[in-house]
Amino acid sequence: MENITRTMNAIQAAKQYYNFISTPYMDEVFSTHSPDLFPDMPSLSWQKPDEIQEAVRRILDQPRIPELSKRWRPVFEKEHDISQEEANQFLQQFISSMEGIDFIVDYRCNCSYTLSEKGQWSDYRVYRPGRKSGWGLQLTVSGKGVYNGLRSSLEVGPGDLVLLSPDAFYDYHRHPDADSWGCYWLVFLPDTRFNELLDWPDVGSGIHHLSAKDSAFIDTITPLFEHIREISQDSDPWAIRLRYNLLEQALIQCKRLVPEFKRSVIDHRVLKAIEYIEKHFRKNITVKEIAEEACISVSSLIRLFKQHTGLTVIELRNEKRMALACEKLTHTRISIAEIAELAGYSDQLYFSRCFHRHFRMSPSAFRKQYLNQ
Numbered sequence: 054m055e056n057i058t059r060t061m062n063a064i065q066a067a068k069q070y071y072n073f074i075s076t077p078y079m080d081e082v083f084s085t086h087s088p089d090l091f092p093d094m095p096s097l098s099w100q101k102p103d104e105i106q107e108a109v110r111r112i113l114d115q116p117r118i119p120e121l122s123k124r125w126r127p128v129f130e131k132e133h134d135i136s137q138e139e140a141n142q143f144l145q146q147f148i149s150s151m152e153g154i155d156f157i158v159d160y161r162c163n164c165s166y167t168l169s170e171k172g173q174w175s176d177y178r179v180y181r182p183g184r185k186s187g188w189g190l191q192l193t194v195s196g197k198g199v200y201n202g203l204r205s206s207l208e209v210g211p212g213d214l215v216l217l218s219p220d221a222f223y224d225y226h227r228h229p230d231a232d233s234w235g236c237y238w239l240v241f242l243p244d245t246r247f248n249e250l251l252d253w254p255d256v257g258s259g260i261h262h263l264s265a266k267d268s269a270f271i272d273t274i275t276p277l278f279e280h281i282r283e284i285s286q287d288s289d290p291w292a293i294r295l296r297y298n299l300l301e302q303a304l305i306q307c308k309r310l311v312p313e314f315k316r317s318v319i320d321h322r323v324l325k326a327i328e329y330i331e332k333h334f335r336k337n338i339t340v341k342e343i344a345e346e347a348c349i350s351v352s353s354l355i356r357l358f359k360q361h362t363g364l365t366v367i368e369l370r371n372e373k374r375m376a377l378a379c380e381k382l383t384h385t386r387i388s389i390a391e392i393a394e395l396a397g398y399s400d401q402l403y404f405s406r407c408f409h410r411h412f413r414m415s416p417s418a419f420r421k422q423y424l425n426q
Contacts, residue, residue, distance in 0.1 A: 063137060063140040063174050064134070064137060066144060066174075067135060067140035067141075067144050067174075068135070070143070071143065074113065074121065074122045074147070075122045075126065111153070112151070114153075115150050116152065116383060116384050117150040121146055121150055125143055125146075140174065141172070141173055141176075145175075146177075148174075149178045149179070152181045152182070153181065153183060155185060158186070158240055159240075160240050161288075161293050161296070162239070162240075162242075162293065162296040162297045163239070163241075163281070163285040163296070164239040164278055164281040164282040164285050165238060165282060165285065166236070166237050167235070168195075168234070168236075169226070169235075171231075171232050177226070178225075178226040179224070179225050180223060180224050181223035181224075182222055182224070182383065183380055184219055184220050185221070186242070187241055187242045187243065188219060188240065188241050188243065188251070189215075189239065190216055190217070190238070190240075190300075191214065191215045191216075191238045192213075192236065192237045192275070193209045193210060193213045193215075193234065194211055194235045194271075195235035196227065196231045196232065196233040196235055197209065197210050197228035197230065197234060198226065198227055198236060199225065199228045199229075200257065200260060201224040201225065202224075202256060202258055202260050203222055203375050203376060203379075203411055204256065204372065205257065207256050207257065211271065212264060212266050212267075212270070213264050214264070214265065214310075216260075216263075216307075217259060217260060217261075218260075219259070220376075221257075222258040237282070239278060239281060246301070247301070249308075250307070250308050251304070253311060254311065254312075255362070255363070258372050258373070258376050263311065264310070265307075265310055270310070274306050274307070277299050277303040284296060319361045320357050320361060322349040322354070322357065323354075323357050325347040326343050326344070326346070326347040326354060327362070329346045330373065331373065334373040334374055334377075334397060335377070335396060336397060337397065338370065340355065340366050340367070374397050374407075375396075375407070377395065377396050378392055378404075378408060378416065382416055382419055382420045383420065383423045389405070389417060392404075
């Protein structure tokens with residue numbers, strides 16, 4: 054998707070995307086133009102009518118697509134052709150609206166490259182709050198980007214690596230102060246062989262970060278990403294195996310960046326506590342209950358949990374609740390009171406205070422801002 058300009062200019066692309074989301078014959082448009090519209094999504098096989106219809110349904114189920122089509126109808130149906138600026142704006146908004154894209158992503162260790170340039174259609178924001186089918190690994194090679202986590206914001210530049218877990222809260226874009234942001238992005242399925250290699254310092258909900266300012270390291274790891282990218286279109290089993298081999302090399306190189314004092318294996322009881330929180334964060338669970346589940350004393354859990362995660366037990370629980378609240382605010386029309394209850398808060402006012410503490414705005418303001426983007 055990111056390299057659509059390989060096959061068509063922005064105006065042509067904008068017209069075809071608009072036709073795709075607005076025509077009554079969307080499956081026909083999609084089957085005709087999918088190779089052009091999604092050139093960076095390897096191994097797409099939507100030749101069968103039912104697969105095409107399912108892909109169309111999922112794209113049109115994206116929360117912001119109906120409003121996007123309605124908003125742009127006067128522009129595309131005017132007498133004169135759309136301008137380059139209008140085309141860029143539409144493409145930015147269309148791609149930003151694609152929040153659930155697992156159905157067009159091949160997670161069998163595939164890589165691509167995105168260059169977000171100020172004022173161009175590629176300058177879009179990625180917002181994907183829901184759970185993904187696999188992991189993401191991103192390497193910035195030029196410019197600056199910013200990741201908005203639930204805990205804090207992370208600014209990245211050349212040599213910064215970001216690891217995103219399947220339940221990570223995706224919200225990232227070009228840094229406002231930079232003219233561009235060049236980034237390799239790689240996706241892969243969970244694999245127990247990599248567990249130890251994925252133990253990075255975390256900076257947000259499912260977001261992990263390492264920084265490599267050594268030019269020698271960057272010169273070593275960048276070709277690994279590029280090699281995976283070169284063979285990402287190949288669905289041959291040996292090509293897939295080779296991609297995972299290259300990924301393992303990249304992860305081993307990254308592991309060398311983890312500070313020595315942070316390389317200790319996480320206590321299995323802390324891992325059990327984290328797993329319990331992830332399953333039950335909507336409930337009013339207590340530290341004592343979590344400690345009992347993890348077979349550890351309350352005092353030891355508090356100490357080890359903070360040591361290994363940098364958070365308290367309750368802070369992690371609240372972070373999971375806020376991630377769920379964000380997803381419901383942006384992907385459903387249910388009331389704030391219902392969202393508060395779903396996230397584990399019996400008191401809507403208390404929920405709103407907690408939400409404001411995390412995002413510096415009310416839940417209703419957050420929803421309104423999202424819809425107006």
